[in-house]
Amino acid sequence: MREFANVGTNMQSYSTFKAIQKQFPNDQVEIIDYSGWKPAMKPYLTQVSLQSLYYDFIRIRKHQKIFKTEYRFSKNKLIASDLKRSIDFINSQEYDAIYVGSDTLLELKRAKNDELTAYWLDSSVKAKKFMIAASSHNVVYEDLSQNRKDRMKEAINDYSLLGVRDEASFRLMSNFIEKDDSRLQFVPDPTFTLEVDYNKIEAYFKKKRVSFNKPIVCLHLLRNTKWANELALAFKKKGYIVASLRPAFYADVIFTDLSPFEQVGLYKYFDLVISLLYQQRFSLHIWRTV
Structure with a gap:
C-alpha cells in the first residue's frame, strides 16, 4: 500500500x-x-x-x-x-x-x-x-x-x-x-x-536555510481547533518557536514538504509536541522519539 x-x-x-x-x-x-x-x-x-x-x-x-x-x-x-x-x-x-x-x-x-x-x-x-x-x-x-x-x-x-x-x-x-x-x-x-538517518533532515535544514536558536514546540492540531491561536501565542510569549506539520497561520515554521525519512528525523529537534491527531485522543509528547 x-x-x-x-x-x-x-x-x-x-x-x-x-x-x-x-x-x-x-x-x-x-x-x-x-x-x-x-x-x-x-x-x-x-x-x-x-x-x-x-x-x-x-x-x-x-x-x-x-x-x-x-x-x-x-x-x-x-x-x-x-x-x-x-x-x-x-x-x-x-x-x-x-x-x-x-x-x-x-x-x-x-x-x-x-x-x-x-x-x-x-x-x-x-x-x-x-x-x-x-x-x-x-x-x-x-x-x-x-x-x-x-x-x-x-x-x-x-x-x-x-x-x-x-x-x-x-x-x-x-x-x-x-x-x-x-x-x-x-x-x-x-x-x-528503525535506525533514523538524521543526515536527511539536516540536509533539508541546510537547503532551506533553517536554524533554531530557541526551544521549539510542534502544534499538530486540527483545522477547526478553536484554541490553537491562543495556545501558540502563549508558547511564543514563553520564548518558543511554534512549528506545524500542516499549514497553520499561527506557526512560525511549517513543515509540509518533507519526505517520510526527513519527517521521522524531525522530532529530535522538537522540545515538545502537542497533537490532536493520534486516534482522536489528546496526546502530549515530551520525550524525543520516533
Missing part, C-alpha cells in the same frame, strides 16, 4: 519490510502492492495558497521517489474493495509466506456489509501466514455478528503466528483460540527498531 498522507503508515510498512528482509537475506521479500481503497494523494486543505500547493507537490514527489527507490513492491498491483477479487489477487501471487502487519490492518471500518477485509486473509490463501505487530484497532468481540466471528475464527486458525502489538488485539484473538495457544504473542512494532 502506498500512503501519501500518513507518514506513520509508511514508516511501519518500511520497517516491517526491512525487518523481514534482514531475517531472510537470501529470499525475495516484497510488499504486496494491494490496497482496499485508493490512497489519498491530495494537498492540505488548511490555509490553501500557491505556496502551500507547491510544498504539497514537493511532498508527494518525494513520496513517489521513495516508493521507487527504497521499497520493493510486487510486480502486480490491485486497488479493490471486493473481498473475493482481493483474495484471488493475493492468492495469484503464489507466495510461500505472507506477513500481515504492522499498523491497524485488521480494523473493519472499511469492510463491506458483514464481511472482513482482505487483510485478514482466509484459509483459501495457500501461503503460510504470520501476523507481525498487527492491530485490529477498535474491533470488539462482543460487537461482532456471528458471521464475522465465524470468518475470524477460520482465518485465525490458519495463522502460524498471531503477533499483535496491543492489548485490544490480544483480547480479540483470545476469544478464538485455546488459552495456552503459543501462537498468540505480543510483537513490538518494528518501527521502534
Whole structure:
C-alpha cells in the first residue's frame, strides 16, 4: 500500500519490510502492492495558497521517489474493495509466506456489509501466514455478528503466528483460540527498531536555510481547533518557536514538504509536541522519539 498522507503508515510498512528482509537475506521479500481503497494523494486543505500547493507537490514527489527507490513492491498491483477479487489477487501471487502487519490492518471500518477485509486473509490463501505487530484497532468481540466471528475464527486458525502489538488485539484473538495457544504473542512494532538517518533532515535544514536558536514546540492540531491561536501565542510569549506539520497561520515554521525519512528525523529537534491527531485522543509528547 502506498500512503501519501500518513507518514506513520509508511514508516511501519518500511520497517516491517526491512525487518523481514534482514531475517531472510537470501529470499525475495516484497510488499504486496494491494490496497482496499485508493490512497489519498491530495494537498492540505488548511490555509490553501500557491505556496502551500507547491510544498504539497514537493511532498508527494518525494513520496513517489521513495516508493521507487527504497521499497520493493510486487510486480502486480490491485486497488479493490471486493473481498473475493482481493483474495484471488493475493492468492495469484503464489507466495510461500505472507506477513500481515504492522499498523491497524485488521480494523473493519472499511469492510463491506458483514464481511472482513482482505487483510485478514482466509484459509483459501495457500501461503503460510504470520501476523507481525498487527492491530485490529477498535474491533470488539462482543460487537461482532456471528458471521464475522465465524470468518475470524477460520482465518485465525490458519495463522502460524498471531503477533499483535496491543492489548485490544490480544483480547480479540483470545476469544478464538485455546488459552495456552503459543501462537498468540505480543510483537513490538518494528518501527521502534528503525535506525533514523538524521543526515536527511539536516540536509533539508541546510537547503532551506533553517536554524533554531530557541526551544521549539510542534502544534499538530486540527483545522477547526478553536484554541490553537491562543495556545501558540502563549508558547511564543514563553520564548518558543511554534512549528506545524500542516499549514497553520499561527506557526512560525511549517513543515509540509518533507519526505517520510526527513519527517521521522524531525522530532529530535522538537522540545515538545502537542497533537490532536493520534486516534482522536489528546496526546502530549515530551520525550524525543520516533
